[in-house]
Amino acid sequence: DGGITQSPKYLFRKEGQNVTLSCEQNLNHDAMYWYRQDPGQGLRLIYYSQIVNDFQKGDIAEGYSVSREKKESFPLTVTSAQKNPTAFYLCASSISTGNTGELFFGEGSRLTVL
Amino acid sequence: QKEVEQDPGPLSVPEGAIVSLNCTYSNSAFQYFMWYRQYSRKGPELLMYTYSSGNKEDGRFTAQVDKSSKYISLFIRDSQPSDSATYLCAMRVYNFNKFYFGSGTKLNVKP
Numbered sequence A: 001d002g003g004i005t006q007s008p009k010y011l012f013r014k015e016g017q018n019v020t021l022s023c024e025q026n027l028n029h030d031a032m033y034w035y036r037q038d039p040g041q042g043l044r045l046i047y048y049s050q051i052v053n054d055f056q057k058g059d060i061a062e063g064y065s066v067s068r069e070k071k072e073s074f075p076l077t078v079t080s081a082q083k084n085p086t087a088f089y090l091c092a093s094s095i096s097t098g099n100t101g102e103l104f105f106g107e108g109s110r111l112t113v114l
Numbered sequence B: 001q002k003e004v005e006q007d008p009g010p011l012s013v014p015e016g017a018i019v020s021l022n023c024t025y026s027n028s029a030f031q032y033f034m035w036y037r038q039y040s041r042k043g044p045e046l047l048m049y050t051y052s053s054g055n056k057e058d059g060r061f062t063a064q065v066d067k068s069s070k071y072i073s074l075f076i077r078d079s080q081p082s083d084s085a086t087y088l089c090a091m092r093v094y095n096f097n098k099f100y101f102g103s104g105t106k107l108n109v110k111p
Helices: none
Strands: A004-007 A010-013 A019-025 A031-038 A042-051 A054-057 A064-066 A076-078 A087-094 A109-113 B004-006 B011-014 B019-025 B030-038 B045-051 B054-058 B061-066 B071-076 B085-093 B099-101 B105-110
Touching (some): A004 A087, A010 A019, A019 A087, A042 B099, B004 B085, B011 B019, B019 B085, B045 B054, B045 B071
Parallel strands (some): A010 A109
Antiparallel strands (some): A004 A019, A031 A042, A031 A087, A042 A054, B004 B019, B030 B045, B030 B085, B054 B061
8 A cells, every 4th residue: 555654653762862753655756744743833844855865944944854865765853953852743745746736644753852 | 924724623513513624824826725634643634635716525524615715614514423633724836845734623523
C-alpha cells in the first residue's frame, strides 16, 4: 500500500541533544513537508521541498534542518538550538506539479524533551 | 489576522445529529479546499477535496465552498461516536504548493 511512514512514533531526548525524525513515502510525490503541531495552535510549517536537493524554510524553521537526497525521503533534524522542541511532528507529501495536489500525512512522531 | 480561521470548539452533539463545521479565509486566490479528520495522536486523514465553489458529497459527508463569502463548510449527517475527532480545514492556491490550515475544531459525538 502506498503511504507515508514516519519513525520513530515516540522519541525522548535530553536537552542539548540533536535528534533526527525519519519520513519515507512511496507515493511518488515530488513535494514533501514537515509540520509541527502543538495543542491549540494548529499546524505550522517547518520546511518543505518541491524537488530533490532543494528545500525551503517554512514559518518556523529556526532550530531545525532537513535534507532531500532522494525523492522518497525527507528527514528532519531537531537541533539543540530549538528552544521548545517538545511537540507532535507530521510529515506530508503532495504531487508537486499541475493544478491538483491534496496533501497526505504520515502518522506523526511525538518528541518529548526531558 | 490569520489567513484561515476556524472555531476550535469543542462541539458536542448527540449521536445522529447533523454537524456543521466551518472555516473562513481572507485570501481570494485560494482555489483548492480540503477537510481532514484527525484522531488523537494520529496523523490527519483526508476526507474531502474540492475545487472552487460548489458542493461535493461523499457518503455522510458534504463539503461546501462559497468563494463569494470566503467560507467553507463540512456537513456530517447521521453523526456517529466514531466521528469524534478534530477536523481541520486546509486550502491552497492554484499551482503553488503551500497549504494553509485552520487550527481545527474538536468534535465529540455522544452515544
